[in-house]
Amino acid sequence: MSTLTEPSMPQPVRRATELRFLTAVRTVFALEMKQRLRGKGWYWMLGTWFVVIAFIFVLATGLLGTTDNEGGILFDLIVGFVLFFGLLVSPGLSANAVNGDRAGGTLAILQVTLLTPGQLLMGKWLASWVGSLAFLIVSSPFIFWALALGGVSAQEALVSLLMLALELAVVCALGVGISALANRPLFSIVSTYMLVALLAIGTLIVFGLSTMLVMERHIMTVSSYSYPEGSFDSMGVPEEGAELECLTHTYESEVPRTEYITWILAANPFVVVADAVPYSTEGLPDESASASPQAAYLTDGPYYTPGVMETISQGVRSAQAGPDFEQTCEESQQALRPLPQGMPIWPLGLGIQVALAAGLLLLARRKLTMPARRLAQGTRIA
């Protein structure tokens, strides 16, 4: 063999030492999406999702047929359900993003290119987010159906869907971050589920237990309308023409000062979505309708019937308001009226979630930065 072999070509490739951020993220995103779109698993999950949500929807439609605010309740139900299922699906789509590649031997091949850990994580996160959003899109027929029934303002619908998408993004970020930190896919998926459960259920449990800590003895003054004693006949029915009167009684009781601990609920994904949505209160009996004591009993106009998410929103608002030490007779008439929003709590919750996700992603970025100085026991780079 001769030494003087022709060089096959002049140096054809201009040597870059860094990638444009968008190009790099797009390449990783495309790599992930191609694999997802060509696999069967994702389609099966989408199909199952569609069937389940259709089942729930049809069931709910049948049950709610006679209720006011049917569109609103159905829409609320779909949002709550998509959020619930999204919290179940997103960890599955995101939490093996990095260590799955490590197990498959492809991570090191990416790490030895000019791709930076930040670009890698960004691309993986976007891909799993888009994968999760597909579940939202598959639910869209039911969302539109519920919207078509009326009773939901455009603002309410838009904010609901936007917050849903945001929550999925947060969960995907948690999953991708954990997948880079944990060595095995199984471990990272379970960890992500635990973290999501901590947010969705753990906050509720901690809130419930914490009420014990904020118990206070307080003098309660409760007033309510009632018929005067002696105006009832032998059957216990008030006599004709009897007037309702405002009766007040006072007692001492232990009450939880929930306003001190409502912040615990802030990071709950359901609370974040519910609290952010501006539920419309139009068409409800207004203050004047209940001005006279009798009116409250007699009104047969639209009642206030909140859906699932709106109930959560109301629950948080009443927890924020804390116990009412002095209930007047007027207030007792308004038990079924929506509470107005005081201090919105969702920015705090979303802030906590984003900080958590960002922290995990930063740790992940550090872990993926090569050359590695420390390796976890039992891991191989390639």
Next chain:
Amino acid sequence: MRTEPAGGVVGLLPPERITVAYPLTMTNEFGGIVVEGVARSFGSVQAIRDIDFEAPPGEVTALIGPNGSGKTTLMLIMASLLAPDLGTVRVAGFDPATQPAEVRSRVGWMPDTLGVWDSLTAREVLRTLGALYGLSPADCSRRADELLLTVRLTEFGRQPARVLSRGQQQRLSLARALIHDPQVLLLDEPASGLDPGSRVELRTLLRSLAAQGKTVVVSSHVLSELDEIADRAVFVNRGQSVKTQTLDEAGSQARRYYVQAQPMSALAEALRSYGVRFETRGDSRREEFLVQLGSTAEASWLLRTLVMSDVVVTAFAPAGGALEETYMSLDTDRL
């Protein structure tokens, strides 16, 4: 059997590198690999204790050692995936620990594990990797097609990688390492899983890459293979570099030959009469004698002498490759 010394390669280096006419095995900050006193441990396991390693541009350097001797760890350090605890490393003139981007843009690394994106086609894999090395989309496509042709996978270019056999995936992995036309190639066990035809092609490819002035490092267990590819070999054992030798040196060292004749008794008699010590080879089916000879000149003298004295010699050949000879002569632990 041996190919050329690497001297003529200097003229083929890219223009900016021909400032000095290098001696044969010169490595400097413009090319090649210099590793000095590198150590690396994983927890309590000392994977590399003290390795010196040099791979000049324009040559194929073999990295040889038993399993667990630190070959792959050294490869990872040179590929900028692992930081050494001690020692200095220069790859194409840059330190992988502090200038990883510079190193990565110049190094092609083929791992010993097959990482495969199952659902991607061979062409997509190459194009994606090209993009991640900063190649323009046009360059990606062109390089991908060229390399598919080089590793004879053109017909599989549009098929998902999972249909490829192990050997084909190995070839795809090689193409992937070459996508950005690196100056330095680090190949970890590139020949494993390849059929004989592909091995010959790999050999030709690596020789031509070296002839273009690239630095090629190959680790392998198939020593006879390396005999034909490598210009020099670095032997490592238990995390230490034990010996560095060029193939010329390896070829001229004392080595064993096996001899067969018809009948063997005549051969034994002739050998005894010339005072050549021999032993009966124990690890072979046929009966044959092993003789230790100091040089190729001595070997040709013995063969000529035997033939002249009417011994019917039916076989006369080196007992193993030159590198195998060195490998066995080193005090290595074979696990």
